Amino acid sequence: MKKFAFAAFLVCFSVSLFAQDIKLPTPIKTGGAPLMDVLSKRKTEREYTGAELDKQTLSNLLWAAYGFNREDKRTVPSSQNRQEIDVYVVIKNAMYFYDAKTNLLKLHKKGDFSEALGQPHITSKAALSIVYVANLDKASNRQAAYTDTGYISQNVYLFAAANKLGTVARGSFNRELLPKMIGLTDKQEVTLVQPVGVLK
Ligand SMILES: Cc1cc2nc3c(=O)[nH]c(=O)nc-3n(C[C@H](O)[C@H](O)[C@H](O)COP(=O)(O)O)c2cc1C
Numbered sequence: 001m002k003k004f005a006f007a008a009f010l011v012c013f014s015v016s017l018f019a020q021d022i023k024l025p026t027p028i029k030t031g032g033a034p035l036m037d038v039l040s041k042r043k044t045e046r047e048y049t050g051a052e053l054d055k056q057t058l059s060n061l062l063w064a065a066y067g068f069n070r071e072d073k074r075t076v077p078s079s080q081n082r083q084e085i086d087v088y089v090v091i092k093n094a095m096y097f098y099d100a101k102t103n104l105l106k107l108h109k110k111g112d113f114s115e116a117l118g119q120p121h122i123t124s125k126a127a128l129s130i131v132y133v134a135n136l137d138k139a140s141n142r143q144a145a146y147t148d149t150g151y152i153s154q155n156v157y158l159f160a161a162a163n164k165l166g167t168v169a170r171g172s173f174n175r176e177l178l179p180k181m182i183g184l185t186d187k188q189e190v191t192l193v194q195p196v197g198v199l200k
Pocket residue numbers: 042043044045046119168169170171172173
């Protein structure tokens with residue numbers, strides 16, 4: 001009995017310790033809707049069901065957004081190839097860092113991000129919110145960081161249109177609270193927030 005209790009304790013302990021990062025399945029990089037159809041459907045959507053995304057869709061979405069499509073280059077261009085944007089993802093009460101090389105969502109911080117994300121009428125029903133963070137000491141300049149964010153955001157818009165999901169680029173996040181909650185330095189800046197959700 002004692003052995004069983006100890007084994008159960010070990011399992012629970014390991015789960016709480018290690019079941020934090022999300023290992024994503026290999027993204028599916030082929031097929032999909034024709035580009036001109038996707039461009040015809042690209043639009044902002046703010047009303048979602050509250051449903052989650054399955055892991056394959058999540059992996060495909062993040063690869064489309066900011067994955068590597070060559071050895072060290074990504075699905076988006078970046079000024080002087082600085083690749084200064086980090087992509088974080090808030091799912092429920094946790095924020096993850098998207099590690100595109102290992103295809104992992106690394107737990108960054110647990111907590112309630114709703115106030116920091118703002119616009120709860122949109123974000124509360126989203127499956128996730130992407131948070132774009134610019135590393136200004138890496139960027140060629142601040143404007144380049146905003147431009148580079150735009151490319152990633154547009155890829156998310158296109159992926160959403162192609163997969164019957166909804167998304168909205170959001171500049172109206174809490175500019176004091178969100179950087180604090182993430183733990184950003186003065187050389188880092190949140191450039192945009194982008195919820196993605198299952199359409200009603
Ligand atoms: C940089 C940027 C910031 C935006 N910020 C917000 C926002 O805070 N809240 C919101 O509801 N929509 C926001 N939007 C979405 C725009 O309102 C939307 O793109 C615009 O109305 C055009 O609609 P469409 O995307 O369907 O073409 C933002 C869009 C961009 C590009």
